[in-house]
Amino acid sequence: MKKIIFTFVLVCTFLHSDPLQAQDVLQSKDLSSVNVDYLSDADLAKIEAQLDSNRLSIEQAEPLLLSKGMSSAEYAKLKSKLAERSTSSKSGTPNKSNSEPKKDSEKDVANSTEKENSEFWRKQVTIKNNKVKDSLNALVYGSELFDKPTLDFTPNLQLATPINYILGPGDELQVSVYGVQQYNEIIPVTVEGKIAVDYIGELAVAGMSIEAATQKIKSAIAKVYSTVASGQSKVSISLSTIRTIRVTIIGAKQPGNYSVSSLASVYNALHLAGGPAKNGSYRSIELLRNNKVFKIIDIYDFLVQGDQSANVGLKDNDVIRIPAYSSRVTVEGEVKRPGIFEMKKGENFVSLLSFASGFTESAYTASVNVLQKTDKEFKVKDVKVNEFDSYLPQSGDLFRVTKILNRFENRIKIEGAVFRPDTYSFVEGMRVSDLVSQADGLKDDAYTKRAIIVRLKSDLTTEIVNVDLEKALSGDLDANIMLKKEDVVTVYSVLDFVEAYEVTIDGEIKKPGVYDFYQGLTLNDILVQAGGLTGSASKRVEIARMIIAEQIDNTNLNKAELFNIEITPNDNEQAKNFVLSPFDVINIRKMAVYDKPEMVSVSGAVHYAGKYVLASKKAKVYDIVERAGGLTSLANLEGVKIKRPIKAKQIEEVESVNLNLGKKDSIQNKLEKKLKEDLKYAIIPIDWKSIIKDRSSSTNVTLFPGDEIEVATFNEGVKVTGNVLLTSEIPFNKGKGFGYYLNAVGGLDNKGWRKKAYIIYPNGKAAVTHSFLFVRSYPKVTPGSQIIVPEKPEVKKMSTAEYVSIGSVIASLALLIVTAFK
Template identity: 65%
Template sequence: MKKIITVIIILFTFLQSPEMLAQDFLNMNDLSSVKVDNLSEADVVKIKTQLQSKSMTLNQLESIALSKGMSSAEFSKLRARIDKPTLNNSLVNTNSSTAERTRKQEKVSNIKIKDSLNAQIFGSELFDNPTLNFEPDLKLATPMNYILGPGDELQVSVYGVQEYNESIPVSVEGKITIQYVGQIAVSGISIEAATQKIKAAIARVYSTVSSGQSKVSVSLSRIRTIKITVVGGKQPGNYSVSSLATVYNALHLAGGPGKNGSYRNIELIRNNKVYRNVDIYNFLVKGDQSDNVSLKENDVIRIPAYSQRVTINGEVKRPGIFEMKKGETFAQLLNFASGFNEFAYTASVNVTQKTAKEFKVRDILQKDFNSYLPQSGDVFRVTKILNRFENRIKIEGAVFRPNFYSFTEGMRISDLIAQAEGLKEDAYSKRARIVRLKNDLSTEIINADLGAALSGDLNADVLLKREDIVTVYSVLDFREEYKVTIAGEVRNAGEYDYLDNLTLNDLLVQAGGLTGSASKRVEIARMIKSDNIDNSNPNRIELINLELTPENNEQLKNYALMPFDVINIRRVAVYEKPEMVSITGAVVYPGNYVLQNKKETVYNIVSRAGGLKDVANIQGVKIKRPIKAEQIEKIQSIDLNLSNSDSTSVKLSEKLKNQMKYTIIPVDWNKITKDPKHYSNVTLFPGDQIEIAEFNEGIKVTGNVLLNSEIPYREGKSFRYYLNSVGGVDAKGWKKKAYIIYPNGKADVASSFLFFRSYPKVMPDSQIIVPEKPERKKLTAGEWVGFGSIFSSLALLIITAFR
């Protein structure tokens, strides 16, 4: 019994020692009995994991192993095992799954050319759109029936106790090679069968896979490219496509069927036999992709010529050219064209057919749609429905519901009025108008007595016909539109509707009441009406004068108005609101001042403002007066006798509107202080701005001079002195037209007499401006020749005259 127990313990120790060794290799004290050949691949991975966790090199491990009794020969084997690639770089007890990976596909370059030559052929848009394709989605799960072949690449992963992950290509012999497992033939079998085969092979080598402690996953990481041939397409030829590609994918790459190619009978040829007939209309009309089968290596897609095509135009939802199979009817053609649209005439369809010699026309009735078989070359034309109604009638005017109504035989005018929910209160019951369309499409008018028709008189209750238009008049239609006009001192002057019993008080309230400037005087102008002409009365209107109380907008007697009366509310004799002017600059109290009287002058306002300060420039007093809109209009209305092409008038108008906001009035303050009655003591208007400049000794020189600058004023120095001080006039400067603007806004210009030129006097704070010379057009050579001819002719005439 003891011997049996000892054998079991020794056997257990022998079986477990490699795993125990791998789990705690670095902590063992005796390594003399370690046999590296007995270590599994997982044991070696765990030793490598321990080395990585402790950041230990193989040289450090060698010194420790040799010191613990391990022989140099065994450690050399261990070093070789550790350096050699293994299933993975670690062996951990985890159940983590493989990381998500992206399937790859060799890029296929096929040039897609948009072809609009056959744009009317139904289905061509499926292949003419460059942005549309039928490429397989590489992110979808691999179809379990996918057949592997050379060029595919498998992602083999082992996870669990043991981990392994590697992309393995399928060789040209159809095999994959897994380290320590060997070669496995996978070509020609499905991915599902290959997965089972690979799992069985790995389980034979790694015990944890067979025991279930580790799992195996096989997926397709790279898809092979296959060669196929397209015949009869717009771009026929050999194509490289994905092994997951389908028939539609290949047709799209080839641009679809060619000019005369069929869309209904495309052949997929495999192994020299027709594998499938593809009808693209199943996809276009029904969305059925049963014909969109997967392709295989060396497949041929043959697009034969179409057998028959027909054309349908007009009022269908999808007009175009359609391919028809034998036995298909016009009803099926309508289905391809998505049916009639809402304006189609569906009772019959016109078709133009071809015979051996000429064309002929045929009408297909609606009952024959399911039996007529279209012939090749037929052109169907679906026309619009007629723009007329078979049972329409209309009523308009003074009824509660004017509208179109359905007509029935025997309908009378009283029936139509009842349908329109009766007459309105303002309806004119003596007469109604019926506009009737006669057989020759001309119109006639029939009058009806509504009162008698509605009271039961059958003779007056007119029988109606289709397309009759019944008009019920309103008594208001016969009344003239009366107005009254109010003007003057009311808030909302204008024209108002006249109503019966309208009074002056009513109109005043409607017009918003009187303004504060309204007087008690009211003048009413009334139209004179008479059947007889009175030559002794020269008056065109009658004038009525009344008085009212402005405080309460009421007159003493409520006066009744008549149509077309014109009421004028007069203004009180004296009613002026306070109006102001402003003064700025070097005065003691600048600001706004109310005009005290109608003759308020500059001197009065300056005196009210405390007078001038010591720093005031008495030569710099001026008034800025706003330009009113009516003044601009007057200037613009002046005829300058300029041609339409001359831009002077346009520039003048723009300058008046956009630049000239004020007019400047110079003031001679010295003359005013000596004589307040001097003409410079201007009477002010509301809105005037008085400006008093502060004293400034600088002289500004601007315009077309070499240097725009400000020169200190020197008493007695001339106009030329200041021009020379800025370097003189530049090449474009017009010196003889130079002018000066004084501080008070007054201007002066240089003048000349004979050979003498005088320049204006310069005063402090003035501004000298040199304008630009106008451009002059130079004479051409032809013009000089013309002048020469004229002078020669004159000279010849003079010589001839003195002979």
């Protein structure tokens, strides 16, 4: 409510009597005759400024406007128009009051954007420039400054207005009086360079600094507003909208006329134009003002030192001229910033090196190789380090900075039986004893009778120098040899001459393997190292020892000496602690009888299915089935079989067979794959009826650990699968043969191979079709069996040419026969 009363007093203080004047719509006492449709964009802008200056939104001002007679319909129109302007401003659509048409510019003029200050919104027409990567000048030092969109030197509109800013047509000033008397208005600078202040008149401000214009406007207002002169009211003057100026850029990648902010600088304009063109100079850019050279810009001052003193502000109709460069040189190799650099007259190699940020850590700095161009040909020059500050690079010079040599000027090395084997610095006069002392002396195992020095000779070949360490370290100057740089001294260890002895233990031990031999090693020691005896270890231990002799004894055919020892199997600490020798082989034998119980399983139609221990070494199928309670009444007597796991050893035997089919033959590979992945069991058919009649029947086989006895449940169906029209199970019909069941499933498909059809019986046995004298006999079908029709192999048909070839061969043979019998 206080804001409404305050706004009402404010409007009443600065009101006009004519409600139809656009700029006084909100200050009129009577708003009943206002037609919002007749308000221009400039009128709406002034209304927005008045609302902003009083910190009011259009919604907060509604009670005041309606109380002044504005109809609800006109208020709704005004609110809608202001909302449209706000949306337009945010989306980038230019307002007529704040933008002017731009001519001959090669850049897209963006829409006006608003930058918020602590007291107002400052506006500025911004310019967008689509940057194009400079591939021609990519190596030229300084070109990257103009290729990055994020580095554009755009003036910051949120900063305070510079006091030396010169006003001109297009600028807009926000003039505010606050205190006892209040006034707020955004006033443009006209083309004549004047501003029109209400109740005061026109004031000429063009060409004046913002500071001088502020004093002039304050003085004029103080003559009309008495409270300003007395200090009861204050005057604030600031830039609301900054004008755009036009500058011309010549010699840039994108030369032309540009509309830029009046706060823009030289670097900002150069960035918009893409920087110097292909042959443009980066160090002698001219800023022309009033047809005279106002400033010479050297961009290297900014790149090398960060100096922006040349980045001066622009004025309307300024010209930026980028001349062609006069001298460029190239730096390659071990510098921190290789590239192409522009040189001024009188600059030396040290200056060039500063542009390239100096040498890298691995650069060879004693001299730099320069490839120069003469009037007729090239020539090479070496610039020594003492010439760096006197050599003046010439246009076209190519400087190559190489790496330092991969060698040392004072390296010496010691290795072997010393406490600190390492690389050390060499000094003239250094001897063997000095280097050993520097390595903290010899180890206890050092071999002092001999050490060697590997030395690099002048012709880059190597030689070995022998050293008697014992004499060298005792002070003998002849033995204490003088060292040279790059010498490698090796001190041997006595342990290097000792053979590494071992013993081997195998058999019933927990960790069989090869173990290091030590003097005094005994059988008890090695038993403990190998984890101790297993529970199956017997009392017999055999130790084999190699025979050592200086001469060959042809009468002795033994290759090793054997020792048979009896031990206590349940004790690792034997009473007879046998002393071992190097390379002994110890074998702990297994007990004669030590077989853990092994099992088979029974499944299917038996009374007590499950796993059973093989109590006998020759347990038969019948014995285990009887232990399982025998067959049930639902069992199929012709459906008893054994599934025996295929062992890894059997697969290895198949893999070892050479079928002479080649390494990559598919038949061998398929067979191995089938055994490993598909066939995990071998099937043994059992004739149970034969076993019932005679227990000694050959089908009553002996079982192996892991065998699985399967007893099938009686099934009256016959399954037909393979290449038939319908895979199905047909009820068994006694007396019906093979063909009956094939016909019952619709017969064979177009790939079915009838003469190779076979049957698998419930016990796993299979039978195939036979042919004799064109008479085909099919196997007998029983309940629970399965008929399988395989697929015909693909046969390649002979072509016409092959038929003709065979015919020609037959004709030739016939002619030969006829000729022979004439």
